[in-house]
Ligand SMILES: Nc1nc2c(ncn2[C@@H]2O[C@H](COP(=O)(O)OP(=O)(O)OP(=O)(O)O)[C@@H](O)[C@H]2O)c(=O)[nH]1
């Protein structure tokens with residue numbers, strides 16, 4: 444059934460790529476999102492829930508979900524990468540067109556199952572992990588959150604981009620230090636990349652996106 448849906452989906456095009464942005468509170472996730480969107484620094488306050496924006500770069504559409512990083516909100520991260528493809532599909536007119544032409548499976552449960560499978564198959568799925576490079580004390584916390592997240596079945600095919608943010612701050616950790624501390628080389632299942640950046644100036648942000656695009660092209 445997944446194959447049938449894949450074929451149908453391809454008829455309607457497939458240009459949006461979903462990116463979920465996670466990281467601890469104060470890492471700079473929202474600042475990064477709005478740098479991508481507007482090329483400027485916006486005044487942020489801690490995100491409760493999420494921000495979602497469509498960023499278009501080089502004609503490629505990215506749907507970027509920026510999630511709140513406070514401790515009480517981290518448990519909710521998984522709902523974004525486990526459910527959003529299904530809910531997006533359900534609210535997507537393409538799927539209702541398909542329904543109208545009678546190609547939908549009878550059972551709602553298998554429909555959801557197929558869409559989730561299809562979503563992961565057809566969309567190249569990316570997670571951006573934003574690290575505050577000045578926050579040495581909490582590197583172990585982000586490390587724990589990272590591996591907890593990567594253990595999710597839904598992310599087994601994901602690409603992982605780590606931003607070592609706040610490189611403008613004197614004494615901040617380098618990308619290679621962070622890479623070592625997070626033990627990124629132990630990640631075997633997912634493709635990953637670490638990029639140093641400064642969300643205030645935008646430096647490094649597009650190099651990170653470049654890596655994502657290079658993965659998309661390889662698919
Ligand atoms: N110096 C410096 N400050 C930054 C940088 N990026 C973000 N900040 C600042 O860090 C603070 C937190 O940024 P946010 O983007 O709100 O952080 P967040 O990760 O979205 O935080 P939550 O929504 O609570 O999860 C703000 O005061 C930003 O201006 C950076 O590259 N350098």
Ligand SMILES: [Mg+2]
Nearest residue numbers: 472473489490
């Ligand atoms: Mg935020």
